[in-house]
Amino acid sequence: MTNSDLKLFVEFLLNKNYTIHSPVRKNGKIVIREITDSRKFSLIKERPLYSFKNFLLPDKKTLFSTTSDENKNGNDQKLIRKQVLFGITVFDLRAVSLLSQIFEKDPYFQDIISMTLFIGQSPIPEENSFYEKYEENILEHFKFDIFIESRGDQKDFRIFTGSKHGQKMLNEFGYDDFEHIEYAGAVPEEGLSxxxxxxxxxxxxxxxxxxxxxxxxxxxxxxxxxxxxxxxxxxxxxxxxxxxxxxxxxxxxxxxxxxxxxxxxxxxxxxxxxxxxxxxxxxxxxxxxxxxxxxxxxxxxxxxxxxxxxxxxxxxxxxxxxxxxxxxxxxAKMSKFKSKTLKKPRTKKLIYEKPI
Ligand code: SF4
Ligand code: SF4
Structure with a gap:
């Protein structure tokens, strides 16, 4: 997919009434903002100062409210808008996988996830980041809908899909040059490294x-x-x-x-x-x-x-x-400490205190 195809895809998603959040450069910093004009869109590959956490787990959320006349559920589906997290890097996708497990039974979190289209991207090395070398095979452990891979000076992006939703969106857009990656669970077979x-x-x-x-x-x-x-x-x-x-x-x-x-x-x-x-x-x-x-x-x-x-x-x-x-x-020193305390059994003291 080319850069101009990406802009057209953003336009397509806007026409589908998605609210798109993506990294943008503002006053020399990378921040996440709502994208309303596809012509101004470009894929920023640097990591934003904040993560996308706030769009899944709002910093302040009303769970429910009530008056003597009516009850309101803060989880009302009508209040949750369809959103796209566009350009979420593998670091943040890994974090979403973890949060999805932690909040597996939380209806507020799960409802937002169900209304979110995740469009991931491969990261570039950042000064303080560590662990993650991007390799294609780690993608099977992330939940995403579409993934945009770019390497080095490569002009065209390689596109992967990770869900039926992602495939459907690309098909409707008229793009089929993608590879599908089947989700293999958040935890790799070997468990913790x-x-x-x-x-x-x-x-x-x-x-x-x-x-x-x-x-x-x-x-x-x-x-x-x-x-x-x-x-x-x-x-x-x-x-x-x-x-x-x-x-x-x-x-x-x-x-x-x-x-x-x-x-x-x-x-x-x-x-x-x-x-x-x-x-x-x-x-x-x-x-x-x-x-x-x-x-x-x-x-x-x-x-x-x-x-x-x-x-x-x-x-x-x-x-x-x-x-x-x-x-x-x-x-060994800790065990010594333990055995020392055991030398003075409390039961013995109790026996002496017992009146005859
Ligand atoms: S580790 Fe640094 S950023 Fe975190 S609370 Fe301490 S001073 Fe603040
Ligand atoms: S490096 Fe680890 S602890 Fe620090 S912000 Fe990222 S995920 Fe959190």
Whole structure:
């Protein structure tokens, strides 16, 4: 497909009443904007500052609202518009695969997904990105409708389809020079890569080490990394009350584990008291708990968190340190500690206290 064919395809989608979101260059930055004029469209291959997360998992969503007269479901299909995420790179497609598993039973997320046409593209290497070398065979693990591949100076794009919906759109547009890729599930047959298995173990092992103490001193807890991260999905739920018209709305809003209130429970106890606790929690969620639960890494390696961090924390460097980590205190020492505590069985004390 040529560049001018792409513009015509954008025109075709606009005529089909799709709202198209795509990366554009604005004031020297790559941001995602609505495309309304196909003549001005060009495929930007650089990674946008933000991911497409907001179009699938809005930063603030009313789940339902009610007054004494009527109930409104925030999931009303009529409120969800058909949309195209045009030019979503493999990093963000990988993040969508993960979010789709995490929100598998969430009707709000799934309804938006069902109204979304995903048009992916191959990435170009970015300064802070890592892991993902684009190879055609990784596409079978991503959910997409259409994929645009370009390599080097190549002028024409190679087109793949990943769904019947994508095929139908191209057929209606009058284009059939594409190859179809059958979806083989988000998790590759071999499961987690050796790299991620090792990273998982090292992250657990390094708990309490200098890596986290140093990061705890450096991190400002500003949340910027969690906002731009395509896989961060934590949220809070609260009610918005309006005493003047007796209405109430239950709202779901993005939250961040870097906020000091994030882990607070009734009575004021906080599970993540220090910045060191919070930043360790962030990494261990991505590299230990999500892989344990979904067999996928919780970080797709887009590098956005490093781009925006005001403290200069670069996740790529931190992963390098974690992978190099060697425990000074071997596991054997921990068992010694355990056996020491076992030498004083509480039952013995109880026996002495028992009145005869
Ligand atoms: S962007 Fe940097 S300073 Fe801000 S919370 Fe994230 S790691 Fe900490
Ligand atoms: S943790 Fe950083 S590199 Fe990993 S997916 Fe999130 S923003 Fe991208």
């Amino acid at each position: 050796d790299f991620h298995k090792k990273l998982k173990e090292k992250t657990k092992l390094s708990y309490g080490s200098k890596i986290w103490k140093d990061l705890g001193k450096k991190c400002l807890g500003c949340d910027k990394c969690t906002i731009v991260c395509p896989t961060c999905f934590c949220f809070k739920i609260y009610d918005e009350n309006n005493i003047f018209n007796d209405s109430i709305a239950r709202v779901r809003q993005w939250d961040s584990c870097f906020n000091s209130e994030f882990s607070e429970i009734a009575g004021g106890t906080k599970f993540l008291k220090t910045m060191e606790d919070r930043i360790y929690n962030w990494y261990s969620h991505k590299f230990v708990r999500i892989p344990d639960e979904y067999n996928l890494p919780g970080c797709v390696g887009c590098g956005r968190c490093a781009d925006v961090c005001p403290a200069g924390i670069n996740i790529k460097d931190e992963i390098f340190k974690i992978m190099k980590f060697k425990a000074k205190k071997p596991i």
